[in-house]
Amino acid sequence: MRSGSGRLILAEWRKTTTTKLPWVLTIIAVGYSALQAVLLILLAAPGLMSGFANTQSTDNMLMSSDYLGAALAQVGTAATFTLLLGIVAMTGEYRHMTITATYLASPRRSRVLIAKMALYALIGAAVALVTLIVVTVAMLIALLPFEHAPLTTDMWLSVLLGSVIGLVLFGVLGVSIGALIPNQVAAIVTALLWMLLLEPVLSLAFPKVGMWLPQQALQAAMDVGVRSEFTGQFVAADNLPVWGGILLLLAYAAVFGAIASRTTLSRDIT
Amino acid sequence: MAQLIGPTIRAESLTKRFGRSVTAVSDLSFTVEPGRVTGFLGPNGSGKTTTLRCLLGLVRPTSGRATIDGHAYAELDDPMRAVGGALEASGFHPGRTGRNHLRVLAAAAGLPDARADELLEFVGLAGAARRRVAEYSLGMRQRLALATALIGKPGALLLDEPANGLDPEGIAWLRTFLRARAAEGATVLVSSHALAEVQQTVDDVIIINKGQLVHSGPLSDLAARHTARVIVRSPDADDLMAVLRDAGANAEARSDGSWLVVGLAPEQIGHAAAVGRYELHQLSPEPDALERLFLDMTGGLE
Numbered sequence: 001m002r003s004g005s006g007r008l009i010l011a012e013w014r015k016t017t018t019t020k021l022p023w024v025l026t027i028i029a030v031g032y033s034a035l036q037a038v039l040l041i042l043l044a045a046p047g048l049m050s051g052f053a054n055t056q057s058t059d060n061m062l063m064s065s066d067y068l069g070a071a072l073a074q075v076g077t078a079a080t081f082t083l084l085l086g087i088v089a090m091t092g093e094y095r096h097m098t099i100t101a102t103y104l105a106s107p108r109r110s111r112v113l114i115a116k117m118a119l120y121a122l123i124g125a126a127v128a129l130v131t132l133i134v135v136t137v138a139m140l141i142a143l144l145p146f147e148h149a150p151l152t153t154d155m156w157l158s159v160l161l162g163s164v165i166g167l168v169l170f171g172v173l174g175v176s177i178g179a180l181i182p183n184q185v186a187a188i189v190t191a192l193l194w195m196l197l198l199e200p201v202l203s204l205a206f207p208k209v210g211m212w213l214p215q216q217a218l219q220a221a222m223d224v225g226v227r228s229e230f231t232g233q234f235v236a237a238d239n240l241p242v243w244g245g246i247l248l249l250l251a252y253a254a255v256f257g258a259i260a261s262r263t264t265l266s267r268d269i270t
Numbered sequence: 271m272a273q274l275i276g277p278t279i280r281a282e283s284l285t286k287r288f289g290r291s292v293t294a295v296s297d298l299s300f301t302v303e304p305g306r307v308t309g310f311l312g313p314n315g316s317g318k319t320t321t322l323r324c325l326l327g328l329v330r331p332t333s334g335r336a337t338i339d340g341h342a343y344a345e346l347d348d349p350m351r352a353v354g355g356a357l358e359a360s361g362f363h364p365g366r367t368g369r370n371h372l373r374v375l376a377a378a379a380g381l382p383d384a385r386a387d388e389l390l391e392f393v394g395l396a397g398a399a400r401r402r403v404a405e406y407s408l409g410m411r412q413r414l415a416l417a418t419a420l421i422g423k424p425g426a427l428l429l430d431e432p433a434n435g436l437d438p439e440g441i442a443w444l445r446t447f448l449r450a451r452a453a454e455g456a457t458v459l460v461s462s463h464a465l466a467e468v469q470q471t472v473d474d475v476i477i478i479n480k481g482q483l484v485h486s487g488p489l490s491d492l493a494a495r496h497t498a499r500v501i502v503r504s505p506d507a508d509d510l511m512a513v514l515r516d517a518g519a520n521a522e523a524r525s526d527g528s529w530l531v532v533g534l535a536p537e538q539i540g541h542a543a544a545v546g547r548y549e550l551h552q553l554s555p556e557p558d559a560l561e562r563l564f565l566d567m568t569g570g571l572e
Contacts, residue, residue, distance in 0.1 A: 011378035
């Protein structure tokens with residue numbers, strides 16, 4: 001009857017799977033990544049959208065395994081959604097006042113935070129695997145009519161490793177952001193504003209600072225072999241090594257979680 | 271069910287201020303004993319819910335202590351087995367089914383899933399177990415809140431206005447259940463804004479107003495006070511009232527021809543009537559006297 005943390009993680013798992021929103025977010029995450037990957041293939045396909053990817057060269061880009069690797073690495077874009085999943089896991093409790101029952105069951109509030117972080121790490125890994133499988137199948141179907149380089153096991157495993165790392169870290173980070181900003185709308189708006197506007201602007205204005213910001217740290221952490229030059233994403237010249245990105249994101253989550261434990265999470269529940 | 275001894279629940283000089291200006295609870299002390307049903311009474315906004323939230327570790331007291339057998343709620347090893355709290359009927363995710371709500375908490379408490387079905391059956395929600403809480407009526411939410419409180423088979427129950435939204439049948443069922451739990455030895459604390467609502471359920475009362483203790487003790491103590499308000503009907507009323515006034519009572523005629531006598535117990539009035547050979551048609555305590563006393567104590571008549 002012991003093992004308090006196991007109990008809490010199971011309770012959190014049930015909370016997640018018994019409401020619609022996490023499923024909807026997961027489906028969007030998978031669908032969005034698959035769509036991106038397929039679009040990259042179609043853009044490069046000879047004769048299909050002539051004039052975009054093939055202008056500079058007469059080569060069939062689909063013959064480049066780097067290019068295919070970059071398309072496969074679109075799995076990493078699902079990290080945005082595991083961040084949102086983590087945010088919703090925490091803020092949903094405050095929105096629906098289920099936090100009362102949660103804290104009655106576990107009055108030591110930081111344990112709830114840690115259980116949620118642990119679960120959303122696991123969910124991040126699971127979403128990465130599912131997304132990778134769906135993206136792989138979608139790509140193989142999209143590649144059928146064309147001559148293309150092989151999708152190698154090495155490529156697949158490195159994308160698996162990279163996206164597991166990225167989605168796990170962003171799931172954990174999402175929980176910590178939700179703890180820091182318990183208002184659901186405010187948390188989601190802040191996160192999206194940061195990712196879509198503030199961080200890109202900051203990175204452009206201060207390239208030296210950029211590598212220490214979460215999205216660039218995410219890029220660094222996922223960069224386990226598959227380069228993403230082809231995806232057109234902004235990647236600064238200098239970036240942290242993989243382990244540096246991982247540690248930096250863990251540090252963000254730990255700091256946010258620690259601040260939340262002393263501030264927002266210790267507030268009266270009325 | 272085995273005889274149990276529920277925990278003793280205590281507020282010790284409990285004070286809770288919100289911000290600088292709002293004092294919700296002020297220097298409140300009381301003890302809730304096991305084996306009895308205690309009514310926690312006061313008008314809306316008198317600090318009942320804040321006090322319960324302090325006892326359940328959801329609100330941090332500004333000063334003083336709220337304890338379960340001497341421990342703060344957060345210090346309890348297995349809180350859901352010690353205390354079951356039902357605070358308000360709104361703490362459910364609307365998209366989750368009643369059954370899943372209980373399964374979440376069963377997992378958190380380390381209890382088997384069968385406990386969820388058992389409780390749904392017990393509170394009369396088995397038929398609605400797989401419906402989303404959004405479709406539940408207020409009464410059904412109250413039943414689900416009660417099931418939530420019961421999940422760990424706790425020795426103490428802290429229920430905030432549990433009768434709200436229940437139909438008369440549900441209220442009767444709740445009354446029987448709470449009496450039975452207390453008879454088994456559990457500690458039962460039930461809040462209400464109306465004494466009449468819990469009058470037939472409680473052994474003890476704690477009455478608060480504006481966050482301060484007004485009265486605490488057995489309900490029978492309160493009942494003893496109100497026997498001093500008696501309705502008398504007699505064809506010889508004029509003579510009888512003169513005698514009663516001489517004995518120190520205050521008597522006033524009521525619009526329906528009866529008299530309200532204040533200051534003498536029914537037996538004293540009956541004795542006076544027998545001695546003077548006055549015919550009596552009615553001699554009874556004022557029916558809503560207890561509620562009137564409660565309203566007087568809590569300033570509800572202002």
